[in-house]
Amino acid sequence: MFFSTRLIAQGILAMIISILSMPVFADDLNAANTSWILTSTALVLFMTIPGLSLFYGGLVRSKNVLSVLMQCFAITCVASIVWFTLGYSLAFGDGGSMNAWIGNLDNIFMAQITEDSMAGDIPESVFAMFQMTFAIITPALIVGAFAERMRFSAMLLFSTLWLVLVYAPITHWVWGGGWLGSMGLLDFAGGTVVHITAGVGALVAALVLGNRKGFPQQAMPPHNLTMTVTGAGMLWVGWFGFNGGSALAANGDAGMAMLVTHISAAAGSLAWMSMEWIKYGKPSVLGIVTGMVAGLGTITPASGFVGPGGALVIGFSAGIICFYATQAIKQRWKIDDSLDVFPVHGVGGILGTFYAGIFASDALGVFSGQGYNEGMNMASQVQVQLLGIAATFAYTAIVTFILLKLVDKLLVLRIDEESETSGLDLVEHNERGYDL
Secondary structure (H helix, E strand, O other), rough: OOHHHHHHHHHHHHHHHHHHOOOOOOOOOHHHHHHHHHHHHHHHHHHHHHHHHHHHHOOOOOHHHHHHHHHHHHHHHHHHHHHHHHHHHHHHOOOOOOOOOOOOOHHHHHOOOHHHHHHHOOEEEHHHHHHHHHHHHHHHHHHHHHOOOOOOHHHHHHHHHHHHHHHHHHHHHHHHHHHHHHHHHOOOOHHHHOOOOOOOHHHHHHHHHHOOOOOOOOOOOOHHHHHHHHHHHHHHHHHHHHHHHHHHOOOHHHHHHHHHHHHHHHEEEEEEHHHHHHHOOOOOOOHHHHHHHHHHHHHHHOOOOOOOHHHHHHHHHHHHHHHHHHHHHHHHOOOOOOOOHHHHHHHHHHHHHHHHHOOOOOOHHOOOOOOOOOOOOOHHHHHHHHHHHHHHHHHHHHHHHHHHHHHHHHOOOOOHHHHHHHHHHHHOOOOOOOOO
């Protein structure tokens, strides 16, 4: 009896050891990674509603506050449905002979996603939802360029077409197995995919729609900086999911991405604030929060590749360069990018994508990153980064211009002068943001 019991115990122990020592395959669910990406997904959605909504809402005049909140909310809904129907399939599908440029339509309506389908070691449903939040915030960023003067119906149609014809293809180029990713472009969380596309799209939109009535002679200050700072704080927190979640794992890459994200945001804030302090004699609340966004946007493509020292340089330079870019766009070139989308996100995305090719090096001492991929050095990596910047800029500019002209023919982009004077809240939605 004792002999039999001992054999059974030994057999159970051997079985346990065998199970514990089995290799973990990519298709096996990793609960820690899944939990982190679920959390990151919520954080990135939190960036758009309420974060970006409040940030933008406070920056416009009081007669247009509801229109901005409405646009961000509506884009969240529209982009979600577009991503579900065909956006995800176009971005991450295997396009066969066209795979370098675009995915296929095999996964429209997410038909191939089940409870058991996996993306690496997390459920594909979680991966698709995480990417959906990126597809939401990118067209929502463009809202800041045409705030206070685009018709709501035109905004909906433009955002839908832009998501399908600009965002989805470039996402495939970089993250979906397309040509830029295959070349080795470093874009950890969206310097090209999110910030350059949104920034360039915003610049083209501002040029096509023209300036607001009274710009630049008439002052158009933010109506509620308290709202803006509240939204800025939400963006800062949500960005940890944006960059840290892009590791798609709860690991050292995610931890480093969060650390460098925070350092760059702080450095960007202080740099922008200092530039205003020097130039105008006083630091402004608007300046410090705008510098934060510049620091966050610029570190985004580099966040998984650089170290804390590199992040400090990236953040400080972002605050300074984006500050001067804002001055140039509005004061020198008289372009009414209402809420500074291009000089902050566009210029920041370009800088960050370029810096990723520099500070990813493991030979820069305290400023070193994780090192380049095999076969790459700084010169070759920077060439790839510059090609990615140029291709993303050119494609986005051309297609955005065509889409805006098309929508203008179909629906008319801009409200009339009388409606602009009254404000979009009343004219487009028959409501007021404040009824005091």
